[in-house]
Amino acid sequence: MSSPHISLNEQRYVNEAFKANWIAPVGPHIDAFENNLSKISNNYHVAALNSGTAAIHLALLVLGVKRNDNVICSSFTFAASTNPIVYLGARPVLIDSEKETWNMCPNLLEKAIVELSAKNEKPKAIVLVHLYGCPAKLTEIISISKKYNIPIIEDAAEAIGSTFDDKPLGTFGDLGVFSFNGNKIITTSSGGALISKNTSFIKKAKFLATQAREDSPHYEHKEIGYNYRMSNVCAAIGLGQLEVLNKRVEKRRYIYDYYKNKLSEIKQIKFLDELPGYVSNRWLTTILFEEGAVIKRETVRLNLLKDNIESRPLWKPMHLQPVFKDCQVFENGVSEDIFNRGLCLPSGSNMNDLDLNRVIENIKTLHES
Numbered sequence: 001m002s003s004p005h006i007s008l009n010e011q012r013y014v015n016e017a018f019k020a021n022w023i024a025p026v027g028p029h030i031d032a033f034e035n036n037l038s039k040i041s042n043n044y045h046v047a048a049l050n051s052g053t054a055a056i057h058l059a060l061l062v063l064g065v066k067r068n069d070n071v072i073c074s075s076f077t078f079a080a081s082t083n084p085i086v087y088l089g090a091r092p093v094l095i096d097s098e099k100e101t102w103n104m105c106p107n108l109l110e111k112a113i114v115e116l117s118a119k120n121e122k123p124k125a126i127v128l129v130h131l132y133g134c135p136a137k138l139t140e141i142i143s144i145s146k147k148y149n150i151p152i153i154e155d156a157a158e159a160i161g162s163t164f165d166d167k168p169l170g171t172f173g174d175l176g177v178f179s180f181n182g183n184k185i186i187t188t189s190s191g192g193a194l195i196s197k198n199t200s201f202i203k204k205a206k207f208l209a210t211q212a213r214e215d216s217p218h219y220e221h222k223e224i225g226y227n228y229r230m231s232n233v234c235a236a237i238g239l240g241q242l243e244v245l246n247k248r249v250e251k252r253r254y255i256y257d258y259y260k261n262k263l264s265e266i267k268q269i270k271f272l273d274e275l276p277g278y279v280s281n282r283w284l285t286t287i288l289f290e291e292g293a294v295i296k297r298e299t300v301r302l303n304l305l306k307d308n309i310e311s312r313p314l315w316k317p318m319h320l321q322p323v324f325k326d327c328q329v330f331e332n333g334v335s336e337d338i339f340n341r342g343l344c345l346p347s348g349s350n351m352n353d354l355d356l357n358r359v360i361e362n363i364k365t366l367h368e369s
Contacts, residue, residue, distance in 0.1 A: 033235040034047070053192070055194040070116055073085060156170035158283045180241070286342055314344060
């Protein structure tokens with residue numbers, strides 16, 4: 001679907017780390033990686049971590065989320081957006097999507113805040129996801145968050161390199177989250193980052209991410225901490241990957257355009273277009289089969305699989321997941337419908353036109369049969 005795409009620069013930085021024996025969760029490559037990531041993130045402060053999940057967990061902690069607090073979260077997302085809420089004993093409140101970006105519906109968001117506040121259960125935070133790299137309706141959602149004074153954790157795990165009104169995603173909320181997992185547009189093998197313009201948030205996150213060790217010559221702990229820091233070797237990989245981020249985004253957008261151009265003759269297949277001012281990194285190219293289409297999502301997926309081509313359904317909404325069945329949800333049926341009709345196509349930036357044509361011809365052949 002989206003395999004790692006590594007060049008020679010990453011190997012050079014890793015060799016430097018080995019040569020200097022910086023094989024630890026501290027080292028010069030972590031500092032350099034954080035500095036370079038800050039430069040492409042409006043000079044926000046950065047904590048390099050071992051996963052995007054860890055970043056969300058720490059974001060919730062620095063915002064003071066505690067047991068039994070309500071935390072709003074996009075329902076149409078990967079489970080890692082929601083799981084950290086449960087780590088803290090807080091309660092996820094799941095918000096369905098709108099049709100134009102597939103992200104959190106602003107109308108349902110405000111409805112949830114009003115209803116919960118009326119019961120003296122005002123949400124403590126909003127975890128907003130930019131799905132598949134597409135920006136959410138930030139103007140409306142930020143306005144709502146300010147109106148009710150609820151901070152936003154911007155889950156840009158899939159959206160590094162995407163922008164809204166020429167500003168990078170991850171820099172609109174009180175805290176931003178990136179993932180550098182092996183399937184992301186750039187990778188550190190495993191890894192993530194938490195960013196914020198608030199210095200104290202990142203300082204606190206780094207403290208908690210290093211087992212909450214106090215400044216003492218011995219190991220002194222007054223709080224529960226976590227082993228969440230990124231290793232210097234992974235950061236070395238990340239240094240090389242950041243250098244090619246723009247190229248990777250350019251290639252992913254090329255792949256989206258290629259698929260759309262070649263499959264446009266199949267009227268029953270639709271693509272998610274960008275709204276004015278929105279630029280998606282097109283992490284994964286997704287297609288949607290119209291209701292009543294002759295060919296169905298699963299028919300296409302299984303036919304591709306027979307040809308050893310991996311594709312997969314879109315994220316199954318969290319309110320449909322058994323583990324979150326008891327969570328409060330504000331739904332409109334949009335994400336369930338998109339899940340039932342949507343498919344992610346192979347989108348790795350190391351694919352060439354021959355690879356893309358193989359996928360396209362498989363779909364066209366099935367449609368024509």
